[in-house]
Amino acid sequence: MSGSLGSAPVPPLEPGDHVRGADDGAPRIVYADYECPYCAVLCVRLAAGGERWVFRHFPVRSKHPRAWAAACAAEAAGLQGRFWEMHDALFADQGRLEDPHLWARARALGLDVVRFDADRRSDGVIARVRRDFESGVRAGVVTTPTAFAPDGATTAGPEAAG
Amino acid sequence: MSVVAAGTPAPDFTLRREDGSKFTKADIAGQTAVLVFYPFAFSPVCTDQLNLYEEVLEQFTAQGATLYGVSCDAIWSQKAFKEKLGVSIEQLSDFEPKGATCRAFGVYFEKGGMPTRALVMVGPGGVVEWSWEGEHPGVLPGANLIFDALAARE
Numbered sequence: 001m002s003g004s005l006g007s008a009p010v011p012p013l014e015p016g017d018h019v020r021g022a023d024d025g026a027p028r029i030v031y032a033d034y035e036c037p038y039c040a041v042l043c044v045r046l047a048a049g050g051e052r053w054v055f056r057h058f059p060v061r062s063k064h065p066r067a068w069a070a071a072c073a074a075e076a077a078g079l080q081g082r083f084w085e086m087h088d089a090l091f092a093d094q095g096r097l098e099d100p101h102l103w104a105r106a107r108a109l110g111l112d113v114v115r116f117d118a119d120r121r122s123d124g125v126i127a128r129v130r131r132d133f134e135s136g137v138r139a140g141v142v143t144t145p146t147a148f149a150p151d152g153a154t155t156a157g158p159e160a161a162g
Numbered sequence: 163m164s165v166v167a168a169g170t171p172a173p174d175f176t177l178r179r180e181d182g183s184k185f186t187k188a189d190i191a192g193q194t195a196v197l198v199f200y201p202f203a204f205s206p207v208c209t210d211q212l213n214l215y216e217e218v219l220e221q222f223t224a225q226g227a228t229l230y231g232v233s234c235d236a237i238w239s240q241k242a243f244k245e246k247l248g249v250s251i252e253q254l255s256d257f258e259p260k261g262a263t264c265r266a267f268g269v270y271f272e273k274g275g276m277p278t279r280a281l282v283m284v285g286p287g288g289v290v291e292w293s294w295e296g297e298h299p300g301v302l303p304g305a306n307l308i309f310d311a312l313a314a315r316e
Contacts, residue, residue, distance in 0.1 A: 005221055006309040062248040063213040137218060140304035143210045 008138040010148050013054060016128070018083055021052040026150040028053040030160075031136040034071060035064035038161040039145040040091040045162060047088070055087065056132035058144050066097035069120070071129045073102045076120035080111050165268045165280045165295040172284045173266035177232065177254035180241050185254050187288060194291070194315075195284045196222070196229045196308055198251070199269045199277040201299045203235040203243035207279075211302050216249040218305050225312045227283075230254050234261050234276055269295065279303070283311050291315060 010029055013019065019027060030046070030053055032039035046053050057074075059067030070090050077086030089105045090097070106116040119125055136146070146156040166172070177185045200211060215222070215229055222229060231253045233240065240253035256263045256277070264270035269280040279299045283292040292311035294303055 004225075004309055004313055005218055005306055006313050007304075007306040060210075060213045060217050062216045063210070065248070133217070137214075137305050140306050142214055142302040142304050 005134060005137045007140065008135070010139040011135050018055045018078070018087070019052065020047060020055070020084065021050055024052060026052075028150060029056065029148040030054065030145055031056045031058035031132070031139075031141045031147075032145040033057065033059045033064055033067040034074070034087075034090040035059075035067040035094060035097060036144045037094065038158050040094060041161040042145045042147065043087070043091055056136060057129045058133055058136045058141055058146070059129065060144070068129065069099070069102065070097050072120040072125050073105070073116075075125045075128050076116050076122075077106065077109065077111060079119050079125070080116065082109050082111060085109050165278075165293045166282060166290050168290050168292050170290050172282070172288050172290050175263040175266050177256055177263050178237050179252070179254060180237055180244075182237060190228075190284055191288060192286045193284075194225075194227045194286060194312070196227050197232050197267070197282045197284070198229055199232045199264060199267070199280040199282070201233065201271075201274065201276040201279060203233055203239045203253075204246075207300060207302050209247060211279075212247055212249050212251055215305055215308075216247070216251060219250065222308070222312075225309070227308070227312055232256060232263065232277065234264065271299075274299075281308065283308070285315070 013027055028051065032043060032055065057071040059071045061068055074083055074086045074090060077083055086105060086109065103113055106113045143157045145160045147160045148154050172187060174187050179185050212231060229251045231251050234256045236257045237255045240255055244253050261270040264277040267282055269277045271278045279296040281294040281303055282290060285291040294307060
């Protein structure tokens, strides 16, 4: 965990980021959480639109109690090369985010479930989610989803979902 | 009326804790206290704001800061609000005489009968070290602003 969370610009595309869409130019950067309905709307719309965008985790526990577990599940699936498949599966059914539902998704994706379950609780995965969360805090993110467009425009909450 | 400026001594005040006991300036002596004034318990923006601060509470503590939520809601409403959010940040009530503490800090919005959204950081010596007030209650101060203020201390 880093020391200060003072203001800093949104990091541009960085190693380890989850990027989707056409490989052309600066991406839209989205901070979102899997238990947030507006985030689901935005991310489904972006995935359908084909533009280049980055997904970063911004789980807020007290607001969305399963958001952290879901974020870690997506990262753990990512360690087996299936981040986006888990991402889509989480947003597709936000009413089912308890542990058995996460295992069921991992099984459906053909993951090694034992490894998935160990990975999602690992320090490395937690640190990866925390990295996104902290860069969001430093950039002034206060709600989800928050989207930073390549032209510098920022939209947040229902407005960002469009 | 605008929020008390940095460099001025914090006014004397009396708020009520969850158990109904008094909470005064003496209770923050020796602390770096961040008073988080918010319009209403259960209103959507306040909910996001306290949820977010709760998520980085460990880092606030590591920087020596203690956060308190302040509104004109009754202690019972604040208690229910705190439980619903699942946050541990202490809530302080400015219910009766209504808004007296908010007025003393320059954050009472007369027309709305509520505090404006504002942050006041009071240093261990009782002097205001930093303050922030939103252009309107919908503007939500990021946690980064508080960390900036904490980093700027001598």
